[in-house]
Amino acid sequence: MKKVKAIFAMMLFSFGAFAQSSNANEGAIWDDPILLFYITAGFMFVVALLVIVVALYMLQVLRYLAKDAAMERAKKAGVEFVEEPSWWAKLNQKLYGYVPIEKEETIMLDHNYDGIRELDNHLPPWWKWLFIGSIIWGVFYLIAYHVTSSLPLQIDEYQNEVAVAEEQIRKLKAANPGAVIDENTVMLATDATALADGKETFNNICSSCHRVDGGGDIGPNLTDQYWKHGGSIKDVFTIVKNGVPNTNMVAWGGALSPEKMQNVSSYLLTLQGTNPPNAKAPEGDLYVPEAKEPVVSDTIKTQASL
Numbered sequence: 001m002k003k004v005k006a007i008f009a010m011m012l013f014s015f016g017a018f019a020q021s022s023n024a025n026e027g028a029i030w031d032d033p034i035l036l037f038y039i040t041a042g043f044m045f046v047v048a049l050l051v052i053v054v055a056l057y058m059l060q061v062l063r064y065l066a067k068d069a070a071m072e073r074a075k076k077a078g079v080e081f082v083e084e085p086s087w088w089a090k091l092n093q094k095l096y097g098y099v100p101i102e103k104e105e106t107i108m109l110d111h112n113y114d115g116i117r118e119l120d121n122h123l124p125p126w127w128k129w130l131f132i133g134s135i136i137w138g139v140f141y142l143i144a145y146h147v148t149s150s151l152p153l154q155i156d157e158y159q160n161e162v163a164v165a166e167e168q169i170r171k172l173k174a175a176n177p178g179a180v181i182d183e184n185t186v187m188l189a190t191d192a193t194a195l196a197d198g199k200e201t202f203n204n205i206c207s208s209c210h211r212v213d214g215g216g217d218i219g220p221n222l223t224d225q226y227w228k229h230g231g232s233i234k235d236v237f238t239i240v241k242n243g244v245p246n247t248n249m250v251a252w253g254g255a256l257s258p259e260k261m262q263n264v265s266s267y268l269l270t271l272q273g274t275n276p277p278n279a280k281a282p283e284g285d286l287y288v289p290e291a292k293e294p295v296v297s298d299t300i301k302t303q304a305s306l
């Protein structure tokens, strides 16, 4: 079973990779019961298909053997061997209801245009029944969806799903504040691992414009108390996540996970007051922290990586 899981995981990752956000942790796939259900169902479907193919093949072999034996018997008895029409031929006859070529004369219409004549064939039964079925379905649909409104239309289905998802988010947020990190719930991370992670992100990505020491270059100086967009953890996180339109500060929300953005925002706030040499002149307004910033406690930290 482990091997099978591994193979499916490989297949899934190969096309799921595009949809994965960067903060997806491995193994999460097996925690999702619905996904697991689909994988199991898909696996059983393939197995069932294989069994059916083998069974059909065996049946075909049996048919040939039986036909052979019947021909042998007919030969011995000295009668002509007449083959039973196959189930396929019978099915075709039922579905199409065509008149055999030998009996065509019975449905020939009497006009004749230079040798071109016309057969008065029926509509194929499969088509006729599908047509009648679709009319019945249409009546049912009209009544159920538009008259009694007992079944939800697509827009209602969508709204129901959104409502359910919103309820889930609300519960999740209530159960562990910090598990969903966004502009409203972001907090200052103070533990060494988080800050080290933030430093790595800052040095890799942000330093090209803000300098490794935060002194500012293309982007503003991040070490002084002057901010164009506010200096609280929420302000900084918001700018990192959404960027500043029409400037070189792009939105990092798509590239960095919320936790990584929280870490890098927290790290850059540790650069406050470091006074690096040749720093850029202050831009924006003086920001005086109103109260102590909310800090990520260790318990919340562990929940954050859920």
Ligand code: HEC
Pocket: 201, 202, 205, 206, 207, 208, 209, 210, 218, 219, 220, 226, 227, 228, 229, 230, 236, 239, 240, 244, 247, 248, 249, 250, 252, 264, 265, 268, 283, 284
């Ligand atoms: C391509 C250059 C560039 C990169 C890369 C960049 N920034 Fe910026 N950043 C800017 C510019 C330009 C501004 C000023 C935007 C404005 O005029 O409001 C800015 C503004 C900011 C501000 C607001 C400063 C203030 O005064 O309010 C913060 C915070 C910030 N950047 C953080 C980051 C972080 C964190 C990263 C890395 C994830 C990053 N930046 C990457 C160019 C960049």
